[in-house]
Amino acid sequence: MKDTIKSLLSMVPLFALVPLVFGIIVILIVFHLAGENPKFALTLERIIVFYFFVMIPNLTPYPLYNLHPTYFTTPDVPPPWKVIQILLYGIISFILISRFRYIFRAIIAIFKDIGLGLLLFLIAFSFLWSATPDFTLTASLSLLGPSLFAAYIAKQYNWQELSWFIRWSTSTLALLSFYYAQFKPDIGVHSKGWMGVTAHPNIIAPILAINIVLWTAHAIANPKDIKIAIVTILFSLYVRQQTNSSTSIVVLFLLMCLLMILQFFKSLNYQQALTGFILFLVVAMGLTIVVSSNFEYVIVDVLGKDMTLTGRVPVWNLVLEKAVSQRPLLGFGYYGFWQKSRGEDDPSRYIITDNGFRPRHAHQGFLDLAVDLGLIGLSFFFLSICRYIAFGVKYLITDSKIESTFPLLFLTFLIILNLSESFLLKPSHVWVYYVISSVRLSLDTEKKSL
Template sequence: MKELLTNPIILLPILGCGVIYLLLAFLAVSRNQKLGALAEKLVVGLYLFMMPGLGIAPFSTFHPIALAHPAKSLPSMIVQLGLYGALLFILSPRLKYTLKYSLDLVALLLQKNPGLCLYLFLILLSFGWSDTPIYTLKYSLVLLGTTFFSIYIIKQYSYLELSSLLRWGFVITAFLSTFYSKFKPAIGINRAKNSWQGIIDHPNKLAALMALSAILWGLEAIENPKNRWLSIGAVLYSLFVLKMAESGGAQVQFLIGTITVLSVRFLKKLPFQWSLFFVVLFLILSISGFIVITNNLEAIIVDGLGKDITLTGRTPLWAYLFAEKIPKRPWLGYGFHGFWQPWRGADNPAANHISGELRMPSGGGYWIPPHSHNGFVEIIIDLGLIGFIAFALSFCTALVQAIQYLTSPQKGESNLESVLPILLLIFIVFPNLTEIPLVENNHNWYYYIFVAVGISLKTSRKNFRVEPGLKKLPYHQNLLIAEARKKGNIKT
């Protein structure tokens, strides 16, 4: 197949057809605003669906993080960038309207969440103190690219629309994961855990997605009685896939998320200061309980959640990092993606072995960690204490604004919209206590951008959402006009 595609006689006609279809799509979007909005929504939905890390082709090949991988070949990079460029070209008639006020949005973020802006700036500059500056710069640019796209999404889509896109993406993930686990177990079953991972690259990720899916569909069942049975079915199916993924951490996340949703009415009745107090207290107690359960109660860990007492060797790893590696570069760290580099052999900054491997004890043997298995430790490793302080400032700002938004929602907004920012923050914090890095091109990071940027927009009560033909009006007015257009009540 590769030989056929590299043959100029075959390749040129294929490229010619591709250019023709590209131009036709561009003309269709430029002449039909509704088609442009639909095309953009499809691209956004695909982005939300793909970013958690799909283990099936071709999604793994075209995931943004693949652009920075050391093994990425130049032809493959050209094809991937060409695909992104083609999508931008098709959507460009719409983007010339929707990208308006981008500088105003940046100015607002500098004012409302300076910690986030500082943190992103540190990521961009970190190639300057990385031992592998080109490698760090590639990863930094890719992360900033997906960050800007996530900012664009939350600028253009309300939390209600975003919740709908996430819910349906989760349903597709659940069905495809069932198919791959039942009919293609070589891909869909994680042999190390003997549990479902489906189309996602790890069972714990799949379980976390299903936990959030069950909660969002449950909220939809409460808010939208017309489709209640559909929503209840989606809740039950999400919980089924969650069970098959066998993740104790995700079960805890589901429990904590459910308690949060059930507490919304109580929190809304309280003054802002008391709501802030109870939410922070709840987070502290939940995190403490999570740590106690997963570290100290051996009977619960072994019999209930299927873990060992050291979290599969994570606690010795964290002790080693804080004792041996972090003190060497405490302030600015090793640079973004500048620490875990096993291909460098003995020069690997993470290594404690002559082969370049970091071997940690676990269950009488050893394991080789690919990262710190804690998103907050990873921040310190990459960007040092300065980077961690910047992120902590950003997170605390987002949390305070999310509670402010919960206690004083804008006119016409539902409970689902008001609770979504806090719910996403919960699903950011808990996986990063023992699992995947937070600041990475994955769903955790776009959750965080949706909260940090979206809540800054909400609490400022300024509108930067622009649709072709719509004036810049207060946020809720623009939503009402857009909804009326969809129903055909407004034609111009």
């Protein structure tokens, strides 16, 4: 710790201590105002929440990447950046502490979804059986923190407000991505297409798809906002087109179809609506796999050659043989398997395809979950999904608002993306949307039952 502090101080000239002290004074004043003025505290909270939604997809431009929770899991993070991150999130927590009672309630709300609660509990203690307990514990905190804050957001805001945050945060990402692709192509353009402020076109493109769907839903429910909705949708469509992501085409098509189909499901009884949604989900999964197997590239950015979904299959087989079968119950611990930085001690060193490619993950979210937390962790998540579907359909047919379609839309979004990529149990927008939806769904269906 002493070396970390010395390293940090060595980077800070003496004259820089003045603005540092000034910043601390400002933080204390803001904290005081937040405690004394509930309206000011709420405004400040909304600013922090909006920043959270914009930041959580893990933006790449410096220094935004260094401030993301994932940066904690990067090997050999310079001590000054660790301190800066701790200070940043400590300051945010310090400012929000006046609303601690709501955060405590958010923790309780998470465990209303018993599968999700047990899964997060398993992650928190997976350092006990990890070969690198310190790293696993650090990585688990990088997920548990955003998950807790996501639950807090769900507790504080209804679906209309959540829709506003997600619509405008994804619109902000679309605008930033356009700017970086046009004016800073060394950052914003990938060999495949535009990637904007994210690490790959396959990340920003689905974000734009969810943006388009939510703006469409908003326009249907609020005709007075149709002009701004159309402009935003057209702009997002243009940026999405430049990404050349075929996965996002499937995501957009399926979510738009589902948005319309769910309106029809509202007129059905519970059993009919539940059966209809499950059938749609099965068809959507099949269509995603078929389309991806013909058009989507797996490791084009690594090898510089076209390699379709058939390239994923050998990776999946190796992961099942060398990882899941080795530790089937509890896995290797959170972030305990894919550790290239360990060299010969890396458990994933045997995952090598015939052409010599070593993946950084399994390219399948559910498979990576089994690697980290075993079949027990996978079972907890499927328990959460089953409960989610049951509650989501119930909420759909008992609420007339278009926002009642959002839980099932976000679930479909998560499942489709994780069929050929790995977004599960990562501090990303996909996971955050799921936690928010699960907690909000629990609260809404609980009210309906009263």
